[in-house]
Amino acid sequence: MTLVYLLIWGTWIAFGISTIWALHWAARHGHLSDPEGAARSIFDDDEPPGQMTDFFPGDGPDGDPSLMEGSHD
Amino acid sequence: MTDDSPPPTSDSSASSAPMPEGSPDQESSPRDMVDRARIDASCRGPVLFFFLTAAAWLLIGSALALLASIKMHSPEFLSDTEWLTFGRVRPAHLNTVIYGWSSLAGMGVLFWLQARLSRAELRFQKLLYAVGILWNLAIAGGTVVLLTGRYLSIEWLEFPVWTAALLGLGFVAVMVTSLDTFRRRTHHHVYVSQWYLFGAVFWFPILYVLAHAMIHLGGATGVAQATANWWFAHNVLGIWFTPIGLAAAYYFIPKVIGRPIHSYYLSLLGFWTLALFYNWAGTHHLIGGPLPVWLTTVGTVASMMMFIPVITVAINHHMTMIGHFQKLKFSPTLRFIVFGAMSYTVVSFQGSLMSLRIVNETSHFTHYTVAHAHLGMYAFFTMVLFGSIYYIAPRLTGREWASARLIKIHFWSVAVGMIMYFTGLSWGGWRQGEQMNHDTMPFLDIVAELMPYFWSRSVAGILMTVGHIAFAILLWKMWRGEGQKRLRARKLEQQQEGPTLLARPEEDS
Numbered sequence: 001m002t003l004v005y006l007l008i009w010g011t012w013i014a015f016g017i018s019t020i021w022a023l024h025w026a027a028r029h030g031h032l033s034d035p036e037g038a039a040r041s042i043f044d045d046d047e048p049p050g051q052m053t054d055f056f057p058g059d060g061p062d063g064d065p066s067l068m069e070g071s072h073d
Numbered sequence: 074m075t076d077d078s079p080p081p082t083s084d085s086s087a088s089s090a091p092m093p094e095g096s097p098d099q100e101s102s103p104r105d106m107v108d109r110a111r112i113d114a115s116c117r118g119p120v121l122f123f124f125l126t127a128a129a130w131l132l133i134g135s136a137l138a139l140l141a142s143i144k145m146h147s148p149e150f151l152s153d154t155e156w157l158t159f160g161r162v163r164p165a166h167l168n169t170v171i172y173g174w175s176s177l178a179g180m181g182v183l184f185w186l187q188a189r190l191s192r193a194e195l196r197f198q199k200l201l202y203a204v205g206i207l208w209n210l211a212i213a214g215g216t217v218v219l220l221t222g223r224y225l226s227i228e229w230l231e232f233p234v235w236t237a238a239l240l241g242l243g244f245v246a247v248m249v250t251s252l253d254t255f256r257r258r259t260h261h262h263v264y265v266s267q268w269y270l271f272g273a274v275f276w277f278p279i280l281y282v283l284a285h286a287m288i289h290l291g292g293a294t295g296v297a298q299a300t301a302n303w304w305f306a307h308n309v310l311g312i313w314f315t316p317i318g319l320a321a322a323y324y325f326i327p328k329v330i331g332r333p334i335h336s337y338y339l340s341l342l343g344f345w346t347l348a349l350f351y352n353w354a355g356t357h358h359l360i361g362g363p364l365p366v367w368l369t370t371v372g373t374v375a376s377m378m379m380f381i382p383v384i385t386v387a388i389n390h391h392m393t394m395i396g397h398f399q400k401l402k403f404s405p406t407l408r409f410i411v412f413g414a415m416s417y418t419v420v421s422f423q424g425s426l427m428s429l430r431i432v433n434e435t436s437h438f439t440h441y442t443v444a445h446a447h448l449g450m451y452a453f454f455t456m457v458l459f460g461s462i463y464y465i466a467p468r469l470t471g472r473e474w475a476s477a478r479l480i481k482i483h484f485w486s487v488a489v490g491m492i493m494y495f496t497g498l499s500w501g502g503w504r505q506g507e508q509m510n511h512d513t514m515p516f517l518d519i520v521a522e523l524m525p526y527f528w529s530r531s532v533a534g535i536l537m538t539v540g541h542i543a544f545a546i547l548l549w550k551m552w553r554g555e556g557q558k559r560l561r562a563r564k565l566e567q568q569q570e571g572p573t574l575l576a577r578p579e580e581d582s
Contacts, residue, residue, distance in 0.1 A: 004297040007287060008304055012353060015276055019348040022271070031263045035337035041262035042190070042328050044105035051331045054404040054464055056480060057473035057556060 103565070108192065109468075110565055115194035116185045117469040119201035123181035124462055125552055126209050128545045130173025133216075135538040137166035142534050146527035156220045164231040165219045171229070171309065172240060173212045175454060177205070179317045180247055182461045183270055185469075186320055187251050190267050191258035197250050204246045211239035227298065229306035230288050237285040244278035265340040269320035272348055277313040280305060280352075296364050300356065307355030310449055315351070315417075318457040319386060322414045325464055326393055329407045330400050335392035343385035350378040357428035361437065376428035383421040390414045405480045409460030412488060416452035420445065435510060440526065441502030444495050451537075452491045459483070459544065466551050471562035475550035483543040490536030493529060501526025 026032055043049050141163045143150050151157045188195045195201075215236030218224060224231045232240070251274045255267065284305035287293045293301040327334045334340055353375030360369045394411065401408050423445055426432050436442055463480065467473055474480060501523050508519045550556065 001297045001300075003287065003292045004301050004304075007283060007301065008356075011280065011283070015352050016349060018275070019345065022268075022348075023345055026263070026268075030261075032341065034262070035341070036333075038262045038264060039327075039333035039337040041260065041264055042324060043331075043333070044109070046103075046105045047328075047331075049331050049333060052329060052400060052404065053331065054325075054329045054406040056403060056405055056477040057475070058477055059403055 106561065106565060109189070110561075112188050112192065112194050113185075113468045115196070115198075116188050116465075119195070119198050119205060120181040120185050120465065121469055121552060122202060122205050123177045123184075124466060125548060126205065127174050127177035127181065128541075128548050130169050130177065130212065131541050132538075132545055134166055134170035134174055135534070135541050137162045137169060139531065139534050139538060141166055142527070142531045146524055146531065155222070158222075161220050161222050164224060164226075164228075165216050167229070168219060168232055169212065169216055170450070172208075172215075172232070175314060175450065175458070177208065178458045178462065179314060179454075182321055182458060182465065183247070183251065183273065183317055184254075185465050186266055186324060186461075187254045187270055190260075190264045190324070191254050192260040193254050193257040195250070195254055196257075197246075197253065200246060201250060204243045207239055208243045211236045211243075225288070227288060227302050229309060230285065230302060234285070234289045237281075237289065241278070241282045241285065244281055248274045248278050264324070265334070265337065265344060266320035266324045268341070268344045269316040269323065272344070273313055273316040273320075276352070277308070280308050280312065296362070299359060299362065300364060300368065303358035304355040307358060308352055311351040311354060314450065314454045315347070318413065318417065318454045319347075321457050321461045322386075322390065322410055322417070325406055325410045325460060326390055326414065329404050329410075329464070330394070330397040332393060332397065335389050339385045339389050343382040343389070346378070346385070347382035350375045350382070354379060354428070357433075360428070360430055360433045373428045373430070376425045379421060379425050383418060383425070386414075387418040405474070405484065406460045406464040408484055409456045409463065413453050413455075413457035413460060416448055416456065420448040420453055423448065435503065435506035437506070439502040439506040439509070440498045440523065441506060444498035444502055447491070447498075448495050452495065456487070456491075459487075462548070466548065467556070467559055470551055470554060470556075471559050472551060472554055472556040473559055474547055475556040476547065479543045479547050483540045483547070485540075486536045486543070487540035490533045490540065493536065494533035497526045497529035497533065501529075 031038070040049065047053055140151065140157060141159060144152070144159045144162075148159075155161075184195055184201070215232040218233050218236070219231055224233065230237075251270065255271075284301060287301045288298060323334065323340060354372050356364075356368050356372030357376050358372070360373070362369070390411075401411060427436050427442070427445060436445075463474070505519055505523055508514045508522070509516075
């Protein structure tokens, strides 16, 4: 049982430390300072917010133009 | 996979074609499109290989599941074939769907997401092929061993030690590849999905190797073995499948509907609280067992703490989707992923409550737990995988899915099947638990009362299998290049006078 305690406590502590280290790294490198920018980082100029990017085959972006227009934000 | 495999448009002749800058009259910027196409092309071979072989394991896993399910109400079914007895097909089902379907498909999604979010190409294609082949061979060999009955009956760790060693090597390769992609990122922002992917690729391989070493090298026996077992088994879900599933949901929901996530701040809070609490939760599986009370209590406390990340994810996904639910009609990806995300909320709430002793004393050792496990691994994770593959595969091949009707058949049969599975077994399982707590009720009467619920599971399983067959056909047709060419792919070809979308990345440069 000692080994299992070591294993479990070891990983709990190691994972905890690595989590806090990652949080520290993120803060130090400015990854927590611009949430708006990060949230928008998945969009591109040609796939901007407001544009749907997945359709059933055949529907396509041409199928229903109303889905392509206007941002809801 | 053969060398002459479609898509047939793969052609290096256009590789030297210049990439024109976007002119104002063009409706989109080709630069972003070309960048995405190049990154997708770098993922194409290995990721498709992982998806295709995963789908094969899904079919095998479904067949084994049906066998096991039918034997619950009709024990004489194929009972004279020792390889197909319940004690063997049941672990074979578990391991093929966990390490075959879920892990292979999950890794495909992980590679693609990491490449897309880092805006960097995926490298080490040959290594990834090798990992994929090795992984498949290891699971095939391990499954045969399970069917011969020569396995250690420790749930989630039944595979023989050599299979585990090969899979462990595979996990390490996945870790290295993912880190390599991230290190070459060309984009400042680290998106929340990437944090989740880190959780999966850094913690889980370590855990996998340590747990197998403990169990197979004899470091843990008796009560210690059960403790190590459930600490590991819960973490397979908690820090391997859940982070991949949430990473996909956090990317695809906003990306498909075209709206940034409701609160990025909440999404980060959700990730860090999950990272801190989830790996403590596993010992709640041993409530009532002969081990120190504090050990199971720690698991219960951590399970309660999980309400924080779960509620943040639920609020975030719901608030992002609000006003956009009509888009479920148009997007296959969105349907599956929203189904998965909603199931994540339900399964997590349920799981936390099941870690309370007052609930656990009824639900433990019943089919209620089986229903809960499927709500997690299927209604949440597998549905998210389906949705992700519906988004990713067309971008890898430049082809649309061959049939909208097959996608709808897939969605409705697995959705209805899963709801039926969950409802029947939860209801029956809870009754079973209540009856088992009455020491005057004969055990056989309890089993007899479960019969209709066992039948409902088999019918649900058949429905889900129908969906899997539709999915496998679609994926097969996708690989054969039978769908229509995508609009974007056509546009890229016009702009670049050649099918660069489908050219190999090295041919582009």
